Amino acid sequence: MGLYLIPGLTAGTQISRTELAGMVGWEGKKVMDTLIPGIATDRQLAIYDKVNERQAQLSQDECLLYDGVKEGLAKLSTQYKLFIVSNCAKGVISRFIDWAGIDDYITDEVAYGINQMPKNYNIKLLVDKYELKRPVYIGDTEGDGKQSRLAGLPFVLVTYGFGTTDDYDLKFDDFTLLTAHFVGL
Structure with a gap:
């Protein structure tokens, strides 16, 4: 440590x-x-x-992209607009997008470091900007779930990340299962 x-x-x-x-x-x-x-x-x-x-x-050598994420984003982006909302500093999301090679799949992103506003506010910004009709928020922590609720969106939990919560609408243990579910709708 x-x-x-x-x-x-x-x-x-x-x-x-x-x-x-x-x-x-x-x-x-x-x-x-x-x-x-x-x-x-x-x-x-x-x-x-x-x-x-x-x-x-x-160095980004220690960065990790979970199994199935890049392929899943490629598939999902053919049917949905995809966004990244994070509490990170300005510039972190764009560096991550470049590193992961997922620029073609992400419509837009908003970080806390851009406006010092909470996720629920930034989620609503994107919902309004892109006139989204039935968005969901996908996250991996209890805080993500709370922010999703504050934004008025269903919360989809992925269990392989940083936290846990019992407050979710859908739950997936890996991104391949999540992708299959949403592509199949």
């Missing part, structure tokens, strides 16, 4: 990989408030930006 020094804080301020893993999918503001409470918002944002700059420099 590695420990990481957060740039801009006093020496000795460390956050473990385990702590960070439990926060995957959280909005940046919530992460900062949890990890470094009591620090002014502008300082938190500066630290958040610095961490994200460092993250952008890391």
